[in-house]
Amino acid sequence: MANIKTEFLTFDACYVRGKKDLYVAAKKLEYDPSKELLVRITRGGICGSDIHYYQHGGVGDFILKHPMVLGHEVIGETVPNDGSNPVKVAVNPGRQCNNCEYCLEGKSNQCLDMRFFGSAMRNPHVDGGFAQYVAVRADQCIPYNPAIDEDIMAFAEPLAVAIHAVNQAGTVLGKKVLVTGSGPIGALVIAACKAAGAAEIVATDLVERNRQLAIVMGATRALDPIKADLTPLRSGKGYFDVSFEASGAIPAIQGNIDLTRAGGVMVQVGMNPGMVDLPLTRMLAKEIRFVGAFRFINEFTTSVQWLEKGLVDPRPLLTSVFHFRDVVKAIELAGDKSQALKIQLSFEE
Ligand SMILES: [Zn+2]
Numbered sequence: 001m002a003n004i005k006t007e008f009l010t011f012d013a014c015y016v017r018g019k020k021d022l023y024v025a026a027k028k029l030e031y032d033p034s035k036e037l038l039v040r041i042t043r044g045g046i047c048g049s050d051i052h053y054y055q056h057g058g059v060g061d062f063i064l065k066h067p068m069v070l071g072h073e074v075i076g077e078t079v080p081n082d083g084s085n086p087v088k089v090a091v092n093p094g095r096q097c098n099n100c101e102y103c104l105e106g107k108s109n110q111c112l113d114m115r116f117f118g119s120a121m122r123n124p125h126v127d128g129g130f131a132q133y134v135a136v137r138a139d140q141c142i143p144y145n146p147a148i149d150e151d152i153m154a155f156a157e158p159l160a161v162a163i164h165a166v167n168q169a170g171t172v173l174g175k176k177v178l179v180t181g182s183g184p185i186g187a188l189v190i191a192a193c194k195a196a197g198a199a200e201i202v203a204t205d206l207v208e209r210n211r212q213l214a215i216v217m218g219a220t221r222a223l224d225p226i227k228a229d230l231t232p233l234r235s236g237k238g239y240f241d242v243s244f245e246a247s248g249a250i251p252a253i254q255g256n257i258d259l260t261r262a263g264g265v266m267v268q269v270g271m272n273p274g275m276v277d278l279p280l281t282r283m284l285a286k287e288i289r290f291v292g293a294f295r296f297i298n299e300f301t302t303s304v305q306w307l308e309k310g311l312v313d314p315r316p317l318l319t320s321v322f323h324f325r326d327v328v329k330a331i332e333l334a335g336d337k338s339q340a341l342k343i344q345l346s347f348e349e
């Protein structure tokens with residue numbers, strides 16, 4: 001019989017089984033220590049998609065068919081099996097195949113065989129990182145300076161999404177930038193644009209508190225898209241070289257066509273707006289490039305470096321930290337947009 005290398009470990013994890021059905025239960029992890037590293041999770045951020053699985057039992061077409069461990073914004077420390085010291089790592093939640101045409105082209109976010117934490121895209125679903133331990137490939141572990149606060153480093157994944165969105169625009173250096181929607185992702189896009197040298201960043205959000213956050217995160221101005229007079233920003237074929245749409249609101253997507261300059265770029269950031277009527281003629285006549293931004297590629301490593309260097313300080317986004325055994329309370333609060341921005345879970349006992 002072949003040498004069986006698999007090891008088992010049992011610990012607690014946060015499972016979602018369906019709509020409003022979230023609980024902590026034991027998970028038996030089977031992993032191969034010759035191929036995978038064991039990481040003890042310390043902190044995890046609750047993301048919009050986690051909230052969606054909890055509130056609706058699915059995200060878009062990805063419906064829960066069996067219990068799945070939630071979470072993809074996690075950090076932790078390695079559990080070495082050779083007696084060496086643990087290393088603090090940010091965990092890249094995406095395990096691409098490294099073999100398909102997209103991986104070979106360097107577009108691993110489009111991998112045909114992606115296994116992404118806490119996603120029901122595949123069946124069986126891929127368990128996420130809201131667990132006391134995960135087993136991951138070494139290339140998913142990005143070591144970080146242990147002096148950096150966990151509050152900060154747990155933003156590595158959402159900041160990677162924001163940096164990827166900026167990269168999808170080409171460059172924002174010296175550009176006039178619009179960011180519609182200043183929730184957690186929009187606010188990080190603002191911070192990433194500032195770090196990447198944008199000349200001017202105008203944010204919009206319906207909520208006053210989010211507009212204040214936009215300013216704290218680096219926006220030059222923050223406007224209420226209904227009450228503010230945007231006419232001057234529409235005149236002369238539009239004001240902004242680049243617009244990032246991070247609200248998922250249909251009027252924002254449509255409105256950005258008039259606010260973006262001819263020849264400019266519109267980036268739709270990771271939201272799920274569904275079907276949208278777009279004034280295509282106007283968009284094409286202005287030669288606007290409309291691009292998507294889905295997850296991230298090597299921006300995950302960039303994000304860890306930016307957080308280490310303090311190029312982005314995400315702490316204004318952090319509302320509170322809950323113990324993972326209080327995950328239901330935590331996700332209820334996270335889902336209340338009037339109360340919460342980012343909620344994190346601590347996995348320390
Ligand atoms: Zn996320």
Ligand SMILES: [Zn+2]
Pocket residue numbers: 096097098099100101102103104108110111112113114
């Ligand atoms: Zn692949």
